[in-house]
Amino acid sequence: MTNPHAARDIDTSRPHSARMYDYYLGGKDHFEVDKQAAETVATAYPAIFVCARENRAFMHRATRVLAREHGIRQWLDIGTGIPTEPNLHQVAQSVVPEARVVYADNDPLVLKYAERLMRSTRQGRTTYVQADVNDPETLLNAPELAEVLDLDQPVALSLNALLHFVTDAQDPYGLVERLLSVLPSGSALAISHCTPDFDPATWEKVTSIYTNAGTPVQFRSQKDVSRFFTGLDLLEPGIAVGHRWRPDAADEDAVTAKPPTDAEVSLWTGVGIKP
Numbered sequence: 001m002t003n004p005h006a007a008r009d010i011d012t013s014r015p016h017s018a019r020m021y022d023y024y025l026g027g028k029d030h031f032e033v034d035k036q037a038a039e040t041v042a043t044a045y046p047a048i049f050v051c052a053r054e055n056r057a058f059m060h061r062a063t064r065v066l067a068r069e070h071g072i073r074q075w076l077d078i079g080t081g082i083p084t085e086p087n088l089h090q091v092a093q094s095v096v097p098e099a100r101v102v103y104a105d106n107d108p109l110v111l112k113y114a115e116r117l118m119r120s121t122r123q124g125r126t127t128y129v130q131a132d133v134n135d136p137e138t139l140l141n142a143p144e145l146a147e148v149l150d151l152d153q154p155v156a157l158s159l160n161a162l163l164h165f166v167t168d169a170q171d172p173y174g175l176v177e178r179l180l181s182v183l184p185s186g187s188a189l190a191i192s193h194c195t196p197d198f199d200p201a202t203w204e205k206v207t208s209i210y211t212n213a214g215t216p217v218q219f220r221s222q223k224d225v226s227r228f229f230t231g232l233d234l235l236e237p238g239i240a241v242g243h244r245w246r247p248d249a250a251d252e253d254a255v256t257a258k259p260p261t262d263a264e265v266s267l268w269t270g271v272g273i274k275p
Contacts, residue, residue: 015213017165018081018107024052029082029113037213044205047264054242054260055192056084058269059160060091061246062190065235066156067095070273072188074155076145078133078179079162080105083116088158089126090119097123100148104139106132133162134170136178154186161267163228164194167218176228180274187274191228192242194219198263225268232272242267 015037019030023038026049030038042048066072073096077088080103092099103117103126114128127148131139139145149155157179166172180189196203196219203219210217226239237245241262 015215016107016109017210017215018105018109021052021161022082022084024049025056025084027082027084029109037209041206041209044209045199045202045266047260047266048206050260050264051194051242051267054265055161055267058192058242058245058267059088059158059190060086061248062269062271063088063091063156063158064095064248065246066188066190066271067092067099070154070188071186072154072156073099074149074153075099075101075158076104076149076155076179077101077158077160078104078131078139079159079165080110080117080128081107081161082110083113085116087117089117089124093121093124097121100125102127102129102145102148104129104131104133106130133159133166133175136175140179140182151182152184154188155183156188156190157183158190160190160192161194163191164217164219165215167216173227173230180232183274185274188271189229189232189274190269190271191225192267192269193225193228195221195225195266195268197221197268198266203266220268222268225270229270229272232274235271235273239268239270241265242269245269245271 012031012033015034019034020038023030023035075088075092089101092101111130117128118126120126125148127144129139129142129144131142163172207217207219222239242265243260
């Protein structure tokens with residue numbers, strides 16, 4: 001699935017949010033321009049590394065809960081970003097080896113690393129679709145998606161750290177509603193979303209840094225994040241700060257000497273089931 005021309009499409013002249021996120025997680029798939037921008041964010045918000053780590057930990061826990069407790073065997077993960085192991089399919093297939101996962105992203109950098117996303121168990125399947133959340137029809141009609149997912153059976157729609165890159169002008173609520181509309185009863189929506197609720201001044205600075213770097217962002221309140229789950233049955237504990245959503249001592253990412261504060265994490269998370 002990798003594209004030999006993808007690397008030539010990668011703009012290394014300005015920072016990129018996916019590569020900055022890779023830097024926050026301690027990865028190696030970023031450039032100096034991304035490191036500099038990420039360090040600028042870290043100057044304004046030193047806990048950005050905690051936020052990124054807790055975002056990954058939430059994804060792991062939500063995936064395991066949906067697999068173990070709700071019978072989910074299929075995932076559609078949009079805004080995949082640069083693969084960081086364990087990837088979602090590795091977490092899901094560690095619980096249910098037959099799990100099927102479709103990853104989607106519009107970034108040529110992700111396409112470059114797509115082979116990492118394709119290492120499925122023998123019983124399961126994974127694939128990668130080059131698509132944009134702002135164009136749900138193209139994504140939903142992609143032949144790769146139809147080959148891996150059965151939309152007559154429940155699917156977990158995973159939107160981790162994605163929707164704060166979709167401003168209100170792009171109709172994020174309409175996009176989520178459209179994606180959920182094709183999924184049957186018993187499907188799930190999992191969201192993580194950065195928030196200014198605990199430190200508005202800091203997040204105003206972070207917003208300016210990303211926007212000035214050419215990546216518009218809109219960080220939302222708990223109330224606004226809750227709107228994405230309209231009509232769904234929220235799992236306990238509802239919309240919670242990332243590290244407070246079903247904390248699991250067995251999760252290596254959740255075990256720390258000192259639990260982070262809500263302001264450090266600044267991430268609303270939630271999982272809902274479609275009736």
